[in-house]
Amino acid sequence: MEERTERRIILLGKNGSGKSSLGNSLLGRYAFSHGKLSQCKRIGDINERHNITLCIIDTPGLFDADVALAVSALKIQRSLDICPNPHAFLIVVNSKDDTEYLDYTVDMLPFIFGKDVFNNAVIMLTHADTCDVDSWLTENPLSSLCGGRVVTAKTLDDCMNQSTVDAILNQIRLLTCNVVSVYSHKSIELHSRVLQCMPVCKRGDDIRSQLNVIKHRASMIQNEIRVIMIGKSGNGKSSTGNSLLGCNGFHVEKSLKAVTEQSNMKTSCLKTTQIISVVDTPGLFDKGSSLAERALEIQRAVEICPEPHAFLLVFNSDNRFTEEEKRTVDMMRIIFGENIFEHTCIVFTRGSGFDNEGKFREFWENEGFLKDVVQKCQSRIFKVENFKQSHASDEAFSTIINSMKTCPVYKNDQLDDHKIVLEEHLNNNQCENQDINKQIEHLLKNLDKRPSSGNWKAGFVVGASAGIVGATVAAGGIGLAAPMLGLEATTAQTSMVGVVFAASLGYLKKLWWPSSK
Incomplete structure (x- = not known):
């Protein structure tokens, strides 16, 4: 039959x-x-x-x-x-x-x-x-x-x-x-979000006028900037997200406990024709949940914000790097894949603590772990301040918009494999009881066994077994980028993250994504 x-x-x-x-x-x-x-x-x-x-x-x-x-x-x-x-x-x-x-x-x-x-x-x-x-x-x-x-x-x-x-x-x-x-x-x-962000319909609004509003919102979504924040709790992810949004979209408080427990997206209108969406994620090594649980929740960021333009890896210049934090690079590979660093920018909050750009460069060049990460991210490293939240200048945000429009978005057709490996690890209670290094090693080896692991580089990237040393860093950083736009972005008085990113992203058009020339 x-x-x-x-x-x-x-x-x-x-x-x-x-x-x-x-x-x-x-x-x-x-x-x-x-x-x-x-x-x-x-x-x-x-x-x-x-x-x-x-x-x-x-x-x-x-x-x-x-x-x-x-x-x-x-x-x-x-x-x-x-x-x-x-x-x-x-x-x-x-x-x-x-x-x-x-x-x-x-x-x-x-x-x-x-x-x-x-x-x-x-x-x-x-x-x-x-x-x-x-x-x-x-x-x-x-x-x-x-x-x-x-x-x-x-x-x-x-x-x-x-x-x-x-x-x-x-x-x-x-x-x-x-x-x-x-x-x-x-x-x-994206279509759902266009419809969800529609203003309340006024009595008497006809179909055509409502359709015109939907068309306008759709054009904004099509030009949307999408950013995902990653980093340890307390490093300033939420504050940096608020600075990008130009409003207090994410809850921020001084606390010994993690404030962000789930990936959460906020959207803000930068101009009448442009919006930015930012996803705040839980701290990678927060206590209270297992490593695999946190990784899966962070991975969910690309479900609620598909095809992001950039990942911002946020550090706090006032804090010393912990051993767990040095494993961030390997965890990002496990969660998002090898190509994650093609779309990653390193951001240091509390940037006004450095007297000048030379001091900032000396700071990260003398930290072996950080120097390796900077090389993987093609020298995309910046310092910011978040004690003000506003849209900054129109010129600054225009630079962000124009830069992002020409940049390719993050995609990974093998992301399901990474999710499967993390879920298997979550269900293996014995693995979850191991220390962080053992767990990461176990995850890396299991990813290497997946059918789609052709471009996968098994083993640790950063740390004692790192294979990247002696990075030669190109001319990156805000002090070099800002003068190209006539913007001074290295002092506390002009430390708005919007200005900083506007200055930096203009020159990233050539440095960040060479293929977009």
């Missing part, structure tokens, strides 16, 4: 379009009730005629006048949570719908599901007896976007006919054979 396949279908359309009735016809039974739907509903069954298992998701109506557009869109988007990787979006359209409504649909669906949504879409055109179907297909942009995949029914009752069901399922079968098997969109989280 031929193996039964599954087809996952998401129904889309406005209230009263016949979505629920069509879902019932596909399932061959009464499953979806009629009337307004406030949340997505998933029902599955077997279609014996086509020898497939169907998973049908009915969604709330598009453009419900009683619900803000962004709120409605988020509810519809949740269909991807309860039915990941759908095979098709079935858009139910009435031929009597005016052109404006269809234009809204064309504009709105990419904001909900991503720009490729129409590659997996099939149109169900009802009341086809009231229009010239050929003209509708030719003149309507929705039809062309969907590749002409349109099934017609003369009346709403005809949607229930077996011939209509057969036509729809055949279109979906051809779609999955000839185009793509399932729909997926890696940056769907």
